[in-house]
Amino acid sequence: MSTKVAFIGLGIMGSPMAVHLQNGDYDVTGFNRSPEATQPLVEAGGTAADSTAEAVKDAEVVCVMVPDSPDVQDVLLGEDGVLANVPKGALVIDFSSIRPDVTKELAEAAGEAGVRLLDAPVSGGEAGAKNAALSIMVGGDEADFKEAQPLLETVGKTVVHVGPSGAGQTVKAANQLIVAANIEALAEALVFLEAYGVDTAAAMDVLGGGLAGSAVLNQKRENMLTRSFDPGFRIDLHHKDLGIVTSAAREVGVVLPMGAVVAQLMASARANGDGGLDHSGLLRGVERLSGATGTTNDGRGA
CATH class of the missing domain: 1.10.1040.10 (N-(1-d-carboxylethyl)-l-norvaline Dehydrogenase; domain 2)
Incomplete structure (x- = not known):
């Protein structure tokens, strides 16, 4: 069976990344604050959710791609957020570019909730996202990185584990x-x-x-x-x-x-x-x- 992935944030970068995953060996459910942004994913065979909580309720992996540190904090820590609604043991991959200290705090909160977190910011811009040619710098536990590597290589060309939590950022x-x-x-x-x-x-x-x-x-x-x-x-x-x-x-x-x-x-x-x-x-x-x-x-x- 395909791995169930929730993708939160389907903007310029997140949308083509989610589509690549859906076209690969993944079953993707996406959520975006502007619902029309889910259309490319739906056209690729994915599913649109009405909230973060709905998107992540059965997810094995949650991908996040939002603009800034407060946005990631809201997505992960909010009442309708990831940590309150995702199954225990799930792996969260944060593709956003945020402050390293915030990432470390979020990793601690995730661990307390029984969830694993990788910080995996990307470089390559819209072209890299569309061509699945992103450079992805990953921080977090090495075993979690190895588990996530096939997914990361579906959206990226250069995927490197650079150290513990926060190192990617x-x-x-x-x-x-x-x-x-x-x-x-x-x-x-x-x-x-x-x-x-x-x-x-x-x-x-x-x-x-x-x-x-x-x-x-x-x-x-x-x-x-x-x-x-x-x-x-x-x-x-x-x-x-x-x-x-x-x-x-x-x-x-x-x-x-x-x-x-x-x-x-x-x-x-x-x-x-x-x-x-x-x-x-x-x-x-x-x-x-x-x-x-x-x-x-x-x-x-x-």
Whole structure:
């Protein structure tokens, strides 16, 4: 029989992940606060639930993909939540990106409820979710990780156990620091190239083939070249993640100069109305600082 999976949070990332599981060896029941988001899962043969409690009541595995720490706390700890309604012994996999300290607290609460918790934040954005090519960094008990590995490999390409509870979230925070710095550097390079009238598409080709090449360049170049910033990963969410980075660094006495600067640039993007755009929309901030006015607030060319 197929493993019964509940999937809570069917947004840009969660929806294609749930569909991949349903198309694999899993029987998926999904819940999302906006009911229309369950439609792709239903079309793939899955089931839509009317609440978290209904979704998890018979689940062997519960997957969670929601925006922030308070959302995960609500999903897991609420009266209608996972821990109060899931069968004992179930495995909860939190794909959300949240604070490592909150993850550790939730793991303790899960253990007290007779439930196991893995923190398994992902990287790869909407494209990675759609192509089942996500990088998944997993924290928690190694035996639980091995049990979850087939499921994780159904939605991800690079799946690595990185340590105890909270370690996955710590690695994800580092990931978000690197990604943000790369996006900002790419944006600055593009504005610089355009100021000199260079063929920017050709420039991206040659830069991508050298040491400057990166997954960020490959995935975000077209967004920037065409000024199309439909969200694959929103600036609002990356702003949240950089808050996690800077807060966690301060707690352990680590200084992150570039991290602090990029966090401020991300905050500036939100303050200028760009929070709903893809994080490649950091380009707009560089243009503003350079006196350019090439795009509108919705990410379309002016």
